[in-house]
Amino acid sequence: MKLKKCLFLVAAPGSGKSTIAKRIEREFGFSHVSSGNILRAQVATGSKLGLQVERIIRDGTLVDDDLAMQVLEASLNEMDLSSFNGLLLDGIPRTLYQVQMFEKMYTSPDLVVNVDVPFFEIVQRLSNRLTHLPSGRVYNLDFEPPKVPGIDDVTGEELVLRSDDKPEVVTQRLENYEAITKPILDYYREKNLVHSFRGTETNVIWPEIQKFLSGHFLSK
Ligand code: AP5
Ligand code: MG
Secondary structure: OOOOEEEEEOOOOOOOOHHHHHHHHHHHHHHEEHHHHHHHHHHHHHOOOHHHHHHHHHHOOOOOOOHHHHHHHHHOOOOHHHOOEEEEEOOOOOHHHHHHHHHOOOOOOOOEEEEEOOHHHHHHHHHEEEEEOOEEEEEEOOOOOOEEOEEEOOOOOOOOHHHHHHHHHHHHHHHHHHHHHHHHHHHHHHHOOOOEEOOOOOOHHHHHHHHHHHHHHHOO
């Protein structure tokens, strides 16, 4: 597979990865792949594997590395990546082992974007998040509310509170991030590929990311 560009979004749960990814997709013509969305689609099939994945997600732990990479590979195989300006991965790779596997199977990223949001802000946000499960579109009662309460703006379907957005599960997910995912940033910092954006407001962080990516892609 020949990729024009490859960008990883590595940031804590609830930091706004998917919100920002949707904006990058729209603005820069990238194909956005969220591992959480692919795994939740697996759950929605009701298969035996889906039931296993559902339990893992509900507990706030991580699915097995090989399984995560298999679902990613299956999803990439279904896409025509040549029609996009690049690939944007949200939530994967999430362990150093997944990094190794991805690099072996595909490529090294051109950039790793990190959004650094304080954890107290995240716990607050996730209790206010509503998700349209089939598409992964997210809303927030304060930040980006749906036009009609409880209803997805695009399809008119129902929005739900994700099972892993309960405060105790969020705490578990944040602990996993610190211990298991954050070392990915150290690995890529040594290669000078990480760009961090710190703040509490996506609408303030986004113009900075937009400016940075415009400069980066236009200058290459
Ligand atoms: P995944 O779906 O990837 O979840 P996550 O990483 O925990 O991140 P979230 O999707 O919850 O948050 P986000 O950063 O996308 O933030 P969002 O844009 O929604 O993974 C779920 C599970 O799947 C994992 O726990 C694991 O079990 C499994 N999994 C996934 N990938 C895996 C892998 N590679 N290996 C193994 N297991 C894997 O924003 C959050 C909220 O904030 C939204 O409501 C948004 O509207 C709101 N918001 C954004 N900005 C603001 C603001 N300024 N003010 C107020 N609210 C705001
Ligand atoms: Mg997300």
